[in-house]
Amino acid sequence: MNRVLYDLAGRDEAVRFSPYCWRIRMALAHKGLDVQAVPWRFTEKDRIAFAGSERVPVLVDGEVVVTDSMAIADYLEQRYPQQPLFDSPQARAHALFIRHWTETVLFPQITRQIIADLVLQLHPMDVPYFRSTREARLGMTLEAFSADREVHLPALRASLQPLRATLAGQAWLGGDGPSFADYIVFAAFQWARCGVGRSLLASDDPVAEWFERLLNRFDGLGAAAPCATPGPARA
Ligand SMILES: N[C@@H](CCC(=O)N[C@@H](CS)C(=O)NCC(=O)O)C(=O)O
Numbered sequence: 689m690n691r692v693l694y695d696l697a698g699r700d701e702a703v704r705f706s707p708y709c710w711r712i713r714m715a716l717a718h719k720g721l722d723v724q725a726v727p728w729r730f731t732e733k734d735r736i737a738f739a740g741s742e743r744v745p746v747l748v749d750g751e752v753v754v755t756d757s758m759a760i761a762d763y764l765e766q767r768y769p770q771q772p773l774f775d776s777p778q779a780r781a782h783a784l785f786i787r788h789w790t791e792t793v794l795f796p797q798i799t800r801q802i803i804a805d806l807v808l809q810l811h812p813m814d815v816p817y818f819r820s821t822r823e824a825r826l827g828m829t830l831e832a833f834s835a836d837r838e839v840h841l842p843a844l845r846a847s848l849q850p851l852r853a854t855l856a857g858q859a860w861l862g863g864d865g866p867s868f869a870d871y872i873v874f875a876a877f878q879w880a881r882c883g884v885g886r887s888l889l890a891s892d893d894p895v896a897e898w899f900e901r902l903l904n905r906f907d908g909l910g911a912a913a914p915c916a917t918p919g920p921a922r923a
Contacts, residue, residue: 690724691716694736694746697727698809698883702914705806705883707795708757709745710875710910715761715868717906719768723747730814758787761868773868786861786869789850794876797844798888804834805884809916844888848895855898866902874902874910882915 693713696706704710704725716723728735728744739746741755747763754763762780765773774780803822807830810818819830826833851873854861861869877899880888889896903911 689750690748691722691750692748693723693725694728694739694744694748695725696744697729697811698916699811700809700914700916701727703809703882703916704913705809705879705916706744707790707875707879708743710878710882711757711868711871712745712747712760713909714871714874714902714906715764715773717909718773718866718871719764719771721764721768729811731817758784773871775862775867779862779867779869783867783869783872787872790872790876793847794844794873797840797847798876798880800834800840801837801844801888802834802880802884802886804830804837805886805916805918809883841888845890845893848889848893851898852893852895855894859901860898866905870902874899878903878910878913882913885916885918 693709693716695704695709695713697704704713704727709725713723713725733742736742736744736746736755739748739753739755743755745755745757745760747754747760749763749767752763752767754760761773774783807815807818823829851861858864860866861873877888880886887896887899889899
């Protein structure tokens with residue numbers, strides 16, 4: 689069956705960094721499903737208009753079109769019940785907490801760390817759109833928002849304590865094996881790793897060891913993904 693994922697790309701179309709799309713790349717691999725991850729840029733709204741969405745991920749699975757990472761995970765779970773992403777209704781409910789923690793606690797801190805570098809990696813056609821929408825949201829320039837990022841890095845790392853404490857007692861957020869909750873948090877760090885070529889984790893942090901294990905899952909899907917090299921992107 690023809691399965692396509694519209695996947696956010698940088699100036700270099702091989703560099704894929706969306707924290708929402710990475711959840712789905714991992715979820716598809718978890719279920720052993722192949723996908724063609726086609727590059728999409730922020731301003732190519734017309735290319736996904738058929739899906740009624742202005743955002744990616746958009747999954748086209750044969751005749752079925754699904755948007756929104758959580759809805760895609762639910763669809764995959766129902767359509768391909770093998771190798772569950774959630775295991776139980778409770779696990780799905782807990783994954784929702786992880787999703788909101790990731791999006792409301794982690795994302796803003798990661799944004800501060802990476803956004804001024806990320807804009808350098810975008811396709812030139814995306815830059816004015818990205819800058820104007822994000823600067824309006826932040827109320828300042830990307831550079832001003834990121835200026836004292838080093839000062840804020842310890843707070844980001846400290847905020848990972850719930851994750852660190854959980855992983856001290858079990859190998860994965862999902863318990864004995866990774867679940868969609870693991871992929872949600874993994875994808876947030878893959879955003880920084882692929883988008884700007886930086887790890888935000890201290891090398892001696894057990895969270896870094898967990899991240900490494902996820903990078904190496906599925907024949908190294910995450911580890912093999914092309915990443916931006918810090919600094920302005922080459923054409
Ligand atoms: N709630 C959505 C959010 C998806 C989302 O925001 N995707 C970003 C890429 S990381 C996007 O497509 N943004 C388009 C834009 O900002 O115009 C999900 O979970 O899939």
